[in-house]
Amino acid sequence: MAIQVTPTMPGPNAEASQRDLRVRIRKSFGGSFTLDAGFTAPPGITMLFGASGAGKTTLLDCIAGLQHADSGLISSGDHVFFDSSTGANLRTARRRVGYVFQTLALFPHLSAADNVAYGLAQTPSGDRSRRVAEILQRFRVSHAAGRRPSQISGGERQRVALARALVIAPSVLLLDEPLSALDAATKSHIMDDLRAWNEAAPIPILYVTHSREEVFALGDRAIFLEQGKVLAEGTPHEVLSAPRQEAAAQLAGFENIFDARVIGLHESQGTMTCEVGNSGVHLEAPLGRIHKGEAVRLGIRAGDILLASRQPEGLSARNVLEGTIASLTRRDVTVIAEIDCGVRVTVHLTPGAQQSLGIAPGARVWLVIKTYSCHLLRK
Amino acid sequence: MNLQALTLTIKLAVIVSAVLLVLGLPIAYWVTFSRLRWKFLVEAVVALPLVLPPTVLGYYLLVAFGSQSALGRAYQSLTGHSLAFTFSGLVIGSLLYSLPFAVQPIVASFAAVDPKLIAASQTLGAGGWKTFWRVILPLSRPGVVTGAVLSFAHTVGEFGVVLMIGGNIPGVTRTISIDIYDQVQSANYSQAGQTALALLLFSFVVLSLVYGLNRRAWVAWPSK
Numbered sequence: 372m373a374i375q376v377t378p379t380m381p382g383p384n385a386e387a388s389q390r391d392l393r394v395r396i397r398k399s400f401g402g403s404f405t406l407d408a409g410f411t412a413p414p415g416i417t418m419l420f421g422a423s424g425a426g427k428t429t430l431l432d433c434i435a436g437l438q439h440a441d442s443g444l445i446s447s448g449d450h451v452f453f454d455s456s457t458g459a460n461l462r463t464a465r466r467r468v469g470y471v472f473q474t475l476a477l478f479p480h481l482s483a484a485d486n487v488a489y490g491l492a493q494t495p496s497g498d499r500s501r502r503v504a505e506i507l508q509r510f511r512v513s514h515a516a517g518r519r520p521s522q523i524s525g526g527e528r529q530r531v532a533l534a535r536a537l538v539i540a541p542s543v544l545l546l547d548e549p550l551s552a553l554d555a556a557t558k559s560h561i562m563d564d565l566r567a568w569n570e571a572a573p574i575p576i577l578y579v580t581h582s583r584e585e586v587f588a589l590g591d592r593a594i595f596l597e598q599g600k601v602l603a604e605g606t607p608h609e610v611l612s613a614p615r616q617e618a619a620a621q622l623a624g625f626e627n628i629f630d631a632r633v634i635g636l637h638e639s640q641g642t643m644t645c646e647v648g649n650s651g652v653h654l655e656a657p658l659g660r661i662h663k664g665e666a667v668r669l670g671i672r673a674g675d676i677l678l679a680s681r682q683p684e685g686l687s688a689r690n691v692l693e694g695t696i697a698s699l700t701r702r703d704v705t706v707i708a709e710i711d712c713g714v715r716v717t718v719h720l721t722p723g724a725q726q727s728l729g730i731a732p733g734a735r736v737w738l739v740i741k742t743y744s745c746h747l748l749r750k
Numbered sequence: 751m752n753l754q755a756l757t758l759t760i761k762l763a764v765i766v767s768a769v770l771l772v773l774g775l776p777i778a779y780w781v782t783f784s785r786l787r788w789k790f791l792v793e794a795v796v797a798l799p800l801v802l803p804p805t806v807l808g809y810y811l812l813v814a815f816g817s818q819s820a821l822g823r824a825y826q827s828l829t830g831h832s833l834a835f836t837f838s839g840l841v842i843g844s845l846l847y848s849l850p851f852a853v854q855p856i857v858a859s860f861a862a863v864d865p866k867l868i869a870a871s872q873t874l875g876a877g878g879w880k881t882f883w884r885v886i887l888p889l890s891r892p893g894v895v896t897g898a899v900l901s902f903a904h905t906v907g908e909f910g911v912v913l914m915i916g917g918n919i920p921g922v923t924r925t926i927s928i929d930i931y932d933q934v935q936s937a938n939y940s941q942a943g944q945t946a947l948a949l950l951l952f953s954f955v956v957l958s959l960v961y962g963l964n965r966r967a968w969v970a971w972p973s974k
Contacts, residue, residue: 463873464874464876474864476864479889489874492875492876
């Protein structure tokens with residue numbers, strides 16, 4: 372069922388695979404919905420991506436032991452959490468899984484420091500307060516230590532929740548849309564701190580989101596879940612741009628995704644020029660908060676691109692690319708044109724438009740792309 | 751004013767509310783978190799004293815205390831006397847009669863604890879016992895206090911069950927409500943009035959203190 376986009380995903384390195392989270396479970400909810408998912412998450416951030424109702428939270432709950440799968444296997448390295456073939460099923464308290472809930476679930480009657488210390492009940496008190504102080508500092512919330520969750524800001528609560536989940540040195544970290552309520556700047560600062568922490572303690576982090584921007588911005592890898600099934604896994608780029616993954620591409624909304632480099636900023640016009648790969652293809656895109664020379668990722672919807680059979684003139688659109696048609700495929704009422712213009716570009720047009728243009732594979736065409744159709748996917 | 755009846759009543763109410771707190775917590779925990787299908791039967795039994803007239807409860811208790819029942823015979827062979835018309839019998843009757851007043855507020859407050867907090871406690875390595883003491887109970891404090899106060903107040907105000915199983919023995923089973931009834935029966939209105947006023951003031955002060963101290967509930971999220 373699942374299509375492996377990248378054939379060898381778990382690293383060849385044995386040290387890494389000892390920390391891998393392996394999940395292969397099945398859980399049926401009556402006849403209406405079945406979670407049937409299998410994947411391996413190596414150390415680093417894996418985005419678990421899908422629409423609401425795809426089974427993302429159920430999957431996390433099964434890993435944490437808060438819900439029970441009907442059958443399958445869940446293990447972290449050689450630590451087996453659940454194995455229906457042997458009847459093994461560890462209690463949540465014994466799985467050592469860090470879990471940050473969507474609502475954070477901080478204990479409202481305890482201070483930030485006591486929330487963080489909660490999981491260290493077995494640790495001697497001197498050692499415990501040292502570890503609490505250390506992780507609060509690491510996540511930059513030392514100043515909030517004595518305050519209750521209701522007395523600190525949303526971003527601080529988020530940081531305290533992360534610190535609480537991580538201070539127990541979990542073997543896996545589960546994040547259920549934890550940053551969805553925060554603004555982009557706060558979010559990216561928190562993620563930087565989480566990444567720094569993860570470099571020192573390389574464990575698999577599963578990050579649930581339904582936002583494609585987050586998948587690109589935050590993840591090393593991505594798993595695309597739909598209707599309880601893993602439809603694709605690989606790098607975010609592969610999962611969201613793989614042409615076979617129609618559902619993924621549709622949800623991502625961008626049939627064309629290009630890695631590019633900023634080669635010129637035109638602040639007075641609010642635009643910038645980007646070179647796609649080393650192809651020599653230049654695209655003008657809206658200005659982001661970005662520096663010259665920085666790598667960016669551009670997404671362009673196939674339906675946003677105009678096709679011309681003669682070189683167009685007198686256009687407002689800034690991007691006109693010349694290319695040849697590599698293939699034309701008709702699917703229902705959409706003609707999907709693959710065009711080679713130094714890079715491969717997918718364009719959707721109607722059968723009528725194809726006829727009136729009179730184009731066929733091999734024909735010379737011009738692509739017209741408005742500046743504002745080029746979406747910046749990574750800041 | 752009959753001071754003996756007043757101290758007897760307070761002694762009874764303190765014992766009953768203390769025992770009900772100890773019994774009520776596990777019962778409430780079980781009622782709230784058990785997934786057994788026939789749980790509703792236990793809930794119904796706990797709530798029975800709310801609908802039954804005290805005379806019905808008193809009647810069954812008398813039967814149970816009597817030598818016809820195994821319980822009554824066992825108690826009699828152990829202590830040499832019957833439970834009926836004793837202070838211990840009064841405690842047992844009051845426990846049953848006030849049970850729902852202790853259990854129901856505690857169940858309501860246990861059920862109001864966000865299940866995600868319980869899940870978070872488990873992921874942080876805490877078992878059921880620790881989760882109960884460190885998360886569920888502190889967050890349920892208002893309900894637990896309310897349960898204790900209501901069972902105390904309900905025992906103070908009890909009349910029918912006491913009359914049925916305790917009779918009217920001064921210093922043993924003559925509680926303040928019985929005493930007032932007695933005074934009125936013998937047309938001793940000023941005595942009755944004094945005792946009634948003392949009980950009224952005492953109850954008001956206790957309830958005000960408890961509700962006053964119980965006002966600060968934890969706020970999970972700041973209002974936006």
